[in-house]
Amino acid sequence: MAKRTPPREPDALAAREVDRLVSKLLGEIKVPFGSIGTRVLTQLADLKRILSTEYADAPALPQKPLLKELAQVVEKDIKQHIPTYGSLSDLGNPQLRSHLNKLFGPRELELRAERYTSGAGLSLRGFYCRADVGDKSKFVIFVNTAHHPGAVGATLGHELGHFIYGSLVGEKAAHTAFMEGAFANHLVEEDELFADSLVALAAYSPELIKKIGDVTNLKRGSSDRLFNSIKGAYDMMGRGHGLDLTKSETSAAWRVRYLTSMAHFFKLRCALYKSAGV
Incomplete structure (x- = not known):
């Protein structure tokens, strides 16, 4: 099994782009900043790691x-x-x-x-x-x-x-x-x-990945493009499964957790297409 380099921590520039992206995503699912307690902060840390990682370089990506x-x-x-x-x-x-x-x-x-x-x-x-x-x-x-x-x-x-x-x-x-x-x-x-x-x-089929758009590494000015890709994936999956993360009956912590899992699966799917053509 070939060894891969573990994903690096984002630099200051990428961290600012991640913060900007997270702010836009929270606005999209209507999670007010006043509701961000300890549980939500824990989920946000996971979301930031996912958004800032290049999945194609993930050390555990199957061959x-x-x-x-x-x-x-x-x-x-x-x-x-x-x-x-x-x-x-x-x-x-x-x-x-x-x-x-x-x-x-x-x-x-x-x-x-x-x-x-x-x-x-x-x-x-x-x-x-x-x-x-x-x-x-x-x-x-x-x-x-x-x-x-x-x-x-x-x-x-x-x-x-x-x-x-x-x-x-x-x-x-x-x-x-x-x-x-x-x-x-x-x-x-x-x-x-x-x-x-x-x-x-x-x-996600390969055709849908092409339609929604691939994801790239975060760099200056790239957060808007990644936001649009994740929003496209969320809109498609939400309609297909009747999932609306803006509804208040779902707690802020779980809205962020569901959003995190959606972003994770979407970025992973893009990496699978990029690395193996599947």
């Missing part, structure tokens, strides 16, 4: 052959069998489970979806692990349906990515993967970025 194989799985084995990708009705679909188990067997998969608000609460979007279910050892995907359906779909895709990664690359010993915390941390963890790549590939 081209692996990305091409994943792209084929997404097109032939996921999209064709999940026509309404991300809808809640698909989570317990026995035909979907049967197809995945046939494709990746004998690694049997169990899909579970429940509304979970106690304990870790909404901070737990989902997880993937190996567990004993009845008298069988299975790979389990759990998705927290207390989130917006669009976020639930992204979580399902991410955890499914872990299952596929184990089939193509190899399972980590005693591995449990939670979808929570900072997305920027995924840039140095190949299995996490691979799982995110499945979501990015399923959400």
Whole structure:
């Protein structure tokens, strides 16, 4: 596996461009500065890291052959069998489970979806692990349906990515993967970025990336272009999943977190197209 240089911290000029971009994005989703508390500041730190990073240079970006194989799985084995990708009705679909188990067997998969608000609460979007279910050892995907359906779909895709990664690359010993915390941390963890790549590939076709516009490194005067690209991706995904980040019933912290995940998947998708042509 070729080594890549870890992403560098942005210089002062890039940091100012990031601040300008973040200010415009917050205005777009109507998050008032007066509502920015500790939780929102934590989410903003993750958003700034994502916006300032050149994803094509991310140290954990999967290699081209692996990305091409994943792209084929997404097109032939996921999209064709999940026509309404991300809808809640698909989570317990026995035909979907049967197809995945046939494709990746004998690694049997169990899909579970429940509304979970106690304990870790909404901070737990989902997880993937190996567990004993009845008298069988299975790979389990759990998705927290207390989130917006669009976020639930992204979580399902991410955890499914872990299952596929184990089939193509190899399972980590005693591995449990939670979808929570900072997305920027995924840039140095190949299995996490691979799982995110499945979501990015399923959400955006190469044609849509060309239409919306690629992203570039932040430099003087570039924040407007990146803002327009991210806004285009948000407008498209929002319409497709009924997600409106301007609505006040969603807390400011979660509006910023959903925006961060959207920016992450979009920038990752651009990097996949740039690095592997998928």
